[in-house]
Amino acid sequence: GAVVSQHPSWVICKSGTSVKIECRSLDFQATTMFWYRQFPKQSLMLMATSNEGSKATYEQGVEKDKFLINHASLTLSTLTVTSAHPEDSSFYICSAQTPGQGVEKLFFGSGTQLSVL
Amino acid sequence: DQQVKQNSPSLSVQEGRISILNCDYTNSMFDYFLWYKKYPAEGPTFLISISSIKDKNEDGRFTVFLNKSAKHLSLHIVPSQPGDSAVYFCAASVGGSSNTGKLIFGQGTTLQVKP
Numbered sequence: 446g447a448v449v450s451q452h453p454s455w456v457i458c459k460s461g462t463s464v465k466i467e468c469r470s471l472d473f474q475a476t477t478m479f480w481y482r483q484f485p486k487q488s489l490m491l492m493a494t495s496n497e498g499s500k501a502t503y504e505q506g507v508e509k510d511k512f513l514i515n516h517a518s519l520t521l522s523t524l525t526v527t528s529a530h531p532e533d534s535s536f537y538i539c540s541a542q543t544p545g546q547g548v549e550k551l552f553f554g555s556g557t558q559l560s561v562l
Numbered sequence: 563d564q565q566v567k568q569n570s571p572s573l574s575v576q577e578g579r580i581s582i583l584n585c586d587y588t589n590s591m592f593d594y595f596l597w598y599k600k601y602p603a604e605g606p607t608f609l610i611s612i613s614s615i616k617d618k619n620e621d622g623r624f625t626v627f628l629n630k631s632a633k634h635l636s637l638h639i640v641p642s643q644p645g646d647s648a649v650y651f652c653a654a655s656v657g658g659s660s661n662t663g664k665l666i667f668g669q670g671t672t673l674q675v676k677p
Binding site: 449451454479481486487488489490491494538540548549550551552553554555556 | 566571594596603604605606607608611651655664665667668670
């Protein structure tokens with residue numbers, strides 16, 4: 446199946462700093478990528494939809510100025526958590542959908558565990 | 563508001579027996595359901611799906627049942643194998659299989675299959 450690479454796998458940062466997470470589709474071009482967040486014992490929650498060459502669409506309650514998404518190429522989307530605080534500590538995971546394919550062709554990265562001290 | 567719920571955080575079964583993982587949803591607009599499997603340090607991978615126009619879909623050892631009136635679906639694994647030990651997520655969407663990928667996930671159930 447298609448491969449989606451996500452880096453870093455885990456990151457620890459100080460409160461107030463910014464953290465960038467990368468999501469790459471390795472063997473296909475992804476016009477659309479999705480960013481999810483999972484708090485402990487909760488479900489994966491969609492944060493935003495990232496479209497190549499255009500602004501991301503954020504879900505209700507997600508601060509677009511805090512979670513900056515850039516999808517500058519067909520194989521790379523980045524999520525930057527700006528001025529991170531301890532409450533932003535979570536598991537972040539991206540996914541990319543094979544163009545023209547159904548939702549079964551949605552491939553996930555391995556996720557990033559963010560810990561903000 | 564948790565629209566998709568997996569009320570059992572964990573399940574332990576013996577190898578060779580049946581594993582039944584359950585999922586409930588509240589939004590009657592959902593018309594497509596998927597199950598994903600996740601190993602540690604890896605992303606979820608697609609396992610099996612079902613459209614709301616069906617009540618059963620089978621793929622090898624995996625069968626998904628959908629009860630629309632009860633807003634309930636279940637994943638049956640028969641026979642269970644130790645390699646099936648993982649976290650299983652159910653997910654739902656609106657817009658059928660051509661949905662653009664906006665999925666609503668449950669919390670996940672950790673399955674342990676004992677040799």
